Amino acid sequence: MFTFIRYIPVLLSPFFLYLSLKFIDFGFLYIPFFSFVIFTISLFKKKRKIITFFIFFIYWLLTLFWILNLNVDLTGLQKILLFFGWIFLSALYAFLFSLPFFLCSLDNFEIFLIPVIYSVIEILMSSTRDFSFIWMFPSVSLVKYPLFIQTADIGGSYILTFFVIFFSVLIYKIFKDRKNFKRYSLIFLLLFLFVFYYGIYSLSRDFSNDKRTFKVTLIQPNLEGYMKESYRDFVDYRINMIKELLDISLKDDGEILIFPETSSPMFFSYESPTRRYIKNFAAKNKKAIFIGAIREEEDKDIYFNSIFLFKPDSSMEYYDKIRLVPFVEHLPYSDIFNFIKKIDYGQGDYTPGEVQKVFNYKDVNFSGYICFESIFPKFVSNFSKNGANFLINVSEDIWFIKGDGLKQHFYSGILRSVENRKYLVRVSNPGISAVIDWYGNIVWKSREGKREVKTENVKLNDRLTFFVYSDNIAGKILIYIFILFIYVKIARRQNDRKS
Known part of the structure; x- marks a missing residue:
């Protein structure tokens, strides 16, 4: 008994x-x-x-x-x-x-x-x-x-x-x-x-080093992950949704309009009607547009999961995702062992990026990282060390909207904001999008599975926390x-x- x-x-x-x-x-x-x-x-x-x-x-x-x-x-x-x-x-x-x-x-x-x-x-x-x-x-x-x-x-x-x-x-x-x-x-x-x-x-x-704020517009499009109709219908659906949401965003006075990961179905590596439309929209309305899309290396069969920044001056910059989801976006060590490259069960075949980029717009430094990268404390801290005043995390979460994964993924952003003492702007499809302050408080949070456009002020901080400055010396002691x-x-x- x-x-x-x-x-x-x-x-x-x-x-x-x-x-x-x-x-x-x-x-x-x-x-x-x-x-x-x-x-x-x-x-x-x-x-x-x-x-x-x-x-x-x-x-x-x-x-x-x-x-x-x-x-x-x-x-x-x-x-x-x-x-x-x-x-x-x-x-x-x-x-x-x-x-x-x-x-x-x-x-x-x-x-x-x-x-x-x-x-x-x-x-x-x-x-x-x-x-x-x-x-x-x-x-x-x-x-x-x-x-x-x-x-x-x-x-x-x-x-x-x-x-x-x-x-x-x-x-x-x-x-x-x-x-x-x-x-x-x-x-x-x-x-x-x-x-x-x-x-x-x-x-x-108060962790701000000055009283400046920066207005960001979060665009949660609630796009479908895939469509059972033709691929052409899928592309048209996404492009039309982007245009519609850009027009809606003009009702607010956000300085940068932020879309989630892979919002655009079109490559921005080459000139196209979609890329031209976004460039012209940014120039005409004096707003920057931050949007996820696939990037193809010119004249090479290499693809990156990227975020693009379109500025009003018609310039374009990008960040390539570095920490790829194992077995989903990338087969581990496939760049070292050639036989791994031959394995194919329908997974993605992205190439990891190399540079943890800091963007600059209107004298404000910020970094964007993509989806899965949000769970890595040390990785995200490098953006702060490189000079980011606030952080942006874009994500495509439609894949696990049915279970606990959506919320579990969201929680990591709260910890990243405190570790770096940076405002975190999280833009996800189909949610959860949010603005999180440097104390870990949620300033604003979207509803799951809803189309939303929201403009919020973020405070800026270019100072480093002990965690970032010391390169995690507490962890090294452990x-x-x-x-x-x-x-x-x-x-x-x-x-x-x-x-």
Whole structure:
């Protein structure tokens, strides 16, 4: 009977964790629920690794279930590959989330290394060149509480992940180790007060270096991802929608009109009626237009997922997406191993860009990054380091409008704005579009699946946060601690074998 009862928490804990992030207004529950996960794992000695992996595998199956509900017309083969991709990603993340428990004992000081390892995993997973995918790490649980995410300007989302897991470990120790109840309670209180008062201090600061503002017009077109009619109908539909929304945007006085990723079905690499129309519109109305489209390298069979800036002076600039979605936009390491290029299951074949560009318009510097790139803290921080006064994230989210993926993707923008102390303008099709201030507050947010045109003021800041200026030194310290821990652990095992 006792054995059966022990397995009840095993079944409940992944659902508790998942629900705390699904209903993000109650995201703070992630901390006690993670403590419950630690408690559940502690109930098992012989089967601890299997139980740990099982808990996180179920959790990630739930969290990534939206992958099976993509709003895409797939072939039978693609559906099968998508299913196995869901299983593979869930298993990979289950292993990564289990790894700290594989390495650390719950019965001694090693338990306090678990938060360090989680942060290190997040750092390393965001640093790999072609195979990066950091999604819904513990830091996301705090996005609805601006007061408690302000330390992100010190150590990015990595330090928030550290705090979330550290608080969870402390709660577990407070209830588990009654002899040291006061000690752990005091540590919990001191750490909480630090985060709390740093939040109050940060929210009282004005991060603008001058009083200038810049008016941006967000255009959420609510375009269909594909049409079952002819491709010509699809192209005409999108072009006509762009023209219609440009006319609507003239009712406001935005200085730059921003469309989502791949809004235009036409290449802007060459002269075309659509490119000419947008150039003329920008010149005639004295407005810049920022719009996503595919770029083809002239005289080469190379394609980029890009954003184009059309200025009133008829000049045009662009940024090529650098961090491509693995297995969707680009096969990892296909530029190194030629045999990978021969694999074809209907995926995209974009080439990654090379330069993290800063645009300038009316003496205002800004950077735009595309879709998936928003989940990488260090990557986005480079735009700030390069001189951006505010950030723009354009995205095509029609593919996962049916599940949790739409909101999960949106949450990362809140953390990026605090890490960089920059206003973030997010323009998505079919939502969620938003303006987020440098405290992580949502100034304005669109409705999902609705056509909207909205003009907002963004404040400017060219100063760097400690996270950006120090090149994430807090994260590097955590990595050094992890390396030292592994070194000591290996040395102890070798000594034990000798003795």
